[in-house]
Amino acid sequence: MSVVPVEFAGPAPRRPAWFPAAARRLADAPAAEVLAWAVATFGSDLTVASSMQDGVLIDLAVRADPDVEVVFLDTGFHFAETLETARRMEARYGLNLVTLRPVDGVPTYRTHGTEACCDARKVDPLAEHLATRSAWVTGLRRAESSSRAGAATLVWDAARGVVKINPIVGWSDDEVAAYIEANNIIVNPLRDKGFDSIGCAPCTLPGAGRSGRWAGSERLECGLHLVPEGG
Numbered sequence: 001m002s003v004v005p006v007e008f009a010g011p012a013p014r015r016p017a018w019f020p021a022a023a024r025r026l027a028d029a030p031a032a033e034v035l036a037w038a039v040a041t042f043g044s045d046l047t048v049a050s051s052m053q054d055g056v057l058i059d060l061a062v063r064a065d066p067d068v069e070v071v072f073l074d075t076g077f078h079f080a081e082t083l084e085t086a087r088r089m090e091a092r093y094g095l096n097l098v099t100l101r102p103v104d105g106v107p108t109y110r111t112h113g114t115e116a117c118c119d120a121r122k123v124d125p126l127a128e129h130l131a132t133r134s135a136w137v138t139g140l141r142r143a144e145s146s147s148r149a150g151a152a153t154l155v156w157d158a159a160r161g162v163v164k165i166n167p168i169v170g171w172s173d174d175e176v177a178a179y180i181e182a183n184n185i186i187v188n189p190l191r192d193k194g195f196d197s198i199g200c201a202p203c204t205l206p207g208a209g210r211s212g213r214w215a216g217s218e219r220l221e222c223g224l225h226l227v228p229e230g231g
């Protein structure tokens with residue numbers, strides 16, 4: 001595989017000049033090529049975000065770089081199955097796993113509502129971590145929900161001043177399932193209990209796509225993927 005890294009000179013508060021050309025070139029590239037480019041371009045300034053729903057993204061990322069950093073947001077409200085999946089993932093891959101936890105006393109969904117709870121337990125800890133990195137990789141896919149239908153492979157995450165990389169953005173549910181089957185990928189056991197998308201225990205019900213997330217409300221996203229993008 002040919003990898004063409006771009007010259008990178010540390011954290012970039014503005015969209016780098018090379019970004020548009022790289023975004024065009026990688027728009028429909030295979031996930032392995034996108035991740036190889038990301039590792040070659042950003043090195044240890046790269047982090048991979050995982051919800052521990054399944055190990056597809058982690059498996060692809062460690063093939064590109066066995067030492068790649070994987071970040072997991074432990075909100076304090078996860079299902080036991082999700083925490084166990086994180087432990088299994090760490091053991092199988094010898095992961096360079098960074099677990100981010102909220103500081104004591106931050107809002108909960110009970111006391112301050114779901115928006116403040118997600119901000120304090122997901123959005124803020126990730127933003128703080130990304131302030132020390134230059135790019136992040138996510139498992140976001142267009143097929144997951146209407147709120148993600150317009151997502152691209154490479155995005156300039158303007159509010160955080162980092163490049164956001166979505167290597168499997170174009171994968172269908174069937175493609176994910178085929179990769180899991182072919183590579184014996186670890187899967188959160190809740191997937192077999194009807195949870196297509198797995199968030200925190202108090203806010204997630206079984207359901208297709210992201211319909212089980214904050215079920216009964218208009219909410220589809222926790223805020224991690226709602227940051228304005230631009231140059």
Ligand code: SF4
Nearest residue numbers: 077114117118200203
């Ligand atoms: S998903 Fe629910 S419990 Fe988890 S951080 Fe958001 S509001 Fe809090």
